[in-house]
Amino acid sequence: MCYFCIQIFGENMKGISFILTVAVVLLLASCTSTDEKLRAMIPGDALGVVKINLPSVLIKAGIMKSDDKDASLSIPAELKQVIDQANENLVDDVNIFGDVVANLPTSGIDVNSNCYFFITQGTFSAVALFALADDGLAVDMVNKIAGGKMREMSGVMFASHLDYVYAIDDDVLLIARKINATDDKASADAKRIFDVSGAGMLDNKDVSRAIDKENSDITAYIDAKGLPVLFENSHVTTMIGDFSPMDLLAESGIKAMTATVNFNDSKKGEESVEIVTDFVCSPTSVYSLFYDKVIATASSGSDTEVLEAVPGDFDTYFAIKVNGEELMKMPGVSGLLDNLNLAINCAGIVSSFNGDVVCGLEETDEKDYNFGISVQSTSPDVVVKEIVGFALQQGQAPVFNANGEYQYDTRGGNKALVMSKTNNVVYLRYVNYVPNSSAAEWLPLVSTMKSSTMTLFKLVKVAYKHEGNLCWGLRDKTHGEGFYYTLDENENIVISALKFLCWKEPGDIGNEDDDYMDF
Numbered sequence: 001m002c003y004f005c006i007q008i009f010g011e012n013m014k015g016i017s018f019i020l021t022v023a024v025v026l027l028l029a030s031c032t033s034t035d036e037k038l039r040a041m042i043p044g045d046a047l048g049v050v051k052i053n054l055p056s057v058l059i060k061a062g063i064m065k066s067d068d069k070d071a072s073l074s075i076p077a078e079l080k081q082v083i084d085q086a087n088e089n090l091v092d093d094v095n096i097f098g099d100v101v102a103n104l105p106t107s108g109i110d111v112n113s114n115c116y117f118f119i120t121q122g123t124f125s126a127v128a129l130f131a132l133a134d135d136g137l138a139v140d141m142v143n144k145i146a147g148g149k150m151r152e153m154s155g156v157m158f159a160s161h162l163d164y165v166y167a168i169d170d171d172v173l174l175i176a177r178k179i180n181a182t183d184d185k186a187s188a189d190a191k192r193i194f195d196v197s198g199a200g201m202l203d204n205k206d207v208s209r210a211i212d213k214e215n216s217d218i219t220a221y222i223d224a225k226g227l228p229v230l231f232e233n234s235h236v237t238t239m240i241g242d243f244s245p246m247d248l249l250a251e252s253g254i255k256a257m258t259a260t261v262n263f264n265d266s267k268k269g270e271e272s273v274e275i276v277t278d279f280v281c282s283p284t285s286v287y288s289l290f291y292d293k294v295i296a297t298a299s300s301g302s303d304t305e306v307l308e309a310v311p312g313d314f315d316t317y318f319a320i321k322v323n324g325e326e327l328m329k330m331p332g333v334s335g336l337l338d339n340l341n342l343a344i345n346c347a348g349i350v351s352s353f354n355g356d357v358v359c360g361l362e363e364t365d366e367k368d369y370n371f372g373i374s375v376q377s378t379s380p381d382v383v384v385k386e387i388v389g390f391a392l393q394q395g396q397a398p399v400f401n402a403n404g405e406y407q408y409d410t411r412g413g414n415k416a417l418v419m420s421k422t423n424n425v426v427y428l429r430y431v432n433y434v435p436n437s438s439a440a441e442w443l444p445l446v447s448t449m450k451s452s453t454m455t456l457f458k459l460v461k462v463a464y465k466h467e468g469n470l471c472w473g474l475r476d477k478t479h480g481e482g483f484y485y486t487l488d489e490n491e492n493i494v495i496s497a498l499k500f501l502c503w504k505e506p507g508d509i510g511n512e513d514d515d516y517m518d519f
Contacts, residue, residue, distance in 0.1 A: 047226030108137030253285025
């Protein structure tokens, strides 16, 4: 009997091998086809695209135990709690990212496929695309989130709720934020995305090469015109109103920014998110010429000293190394300062900058800001004298506080502007409390500043609690490196990042400037 079986299988081995090969090819072709279908839907005029390796992220988060298509998903209780608390805050808005994550186990989304997010212009400001394993479950999820029933419009299953639209067609779920568009217009434009007409953004080899980097959990390619979008609702742009430094960056000859994000789950107790960014620009661009001339490569003094002059109680810090003399030689800079028509020697003050300029910032409960600025200067005494003289001209006579600093009361004693110098550092702070620490106590900020020409350090808060720290530094003209780490060294790093993405504070409600960044 065994001999008979061997003979049968032996004679048909080629046929069996062929059948197995075809099955594997069809399976791989199916997976590839799903991914290619999503990629083709990203229009050629998109301002940026982000690819998320969904199975890798879910496995590292512990939400999915394996990459088996039948694997069950489990959302951790601490993540559910953050989503529920965020949703309780919302009245006239929705927490799209949190709702999708909370419903992921029964969403019908194919968790073994990549998902894509792109920034665009027109009817939609931001669009997310998910491959579906079960259209019926996806419809149920949308009905739950949108509080109604999907209906057929423009040839697709469609629903809208507040500023968001949901569409399903051919095993793909589209979620987008619309800008002043009717349902008829939104459904028709969703249909056009599904139908894939014309060249797509990922037909560009530079773009596809950037987002297809191997072994990356998240990859991105953001066109220069899309860069201001990423900082649309940042502290800096909020303080200075309609003017955004990122708008200048987009006009400086930088073509695009690429990024990779990887979650490191191999070092328990030292988990972090590794972030790598690169600017795409020509060596003759305005940005390159500005960087080569104005950005100082070394500090005049101690990085710690300039940080010690800034309170350590803020949640956001930005630092840049500046050669003030070269900055004043740049075309238009002196003219810009002259146009301000201030009774103060701005040119002389800026020319004295020689090293790090550090700014710390935090929003107060009154929706105001506390801030601190310190600069390394070659003439700190002259800078202080100029500022004191300018204040006197404005009718502001200083008093000296217990630390011998110049102090100006600006709001009936509720808030004070304090100025002084220490060695070669001049500093200002504007706060409604007495600082009890300095920025120099944030060791990741100190170490990153030493190796970077620009540095960003931010305390990440979730549900009003300090969750972790984000730190990034521009190492040279085009290359930046950063990381995010949890305050609780034993917390899963992916869950911590998801908690941040799923959290929405009450202040986010009804913010018209938040159109692009709500996903």
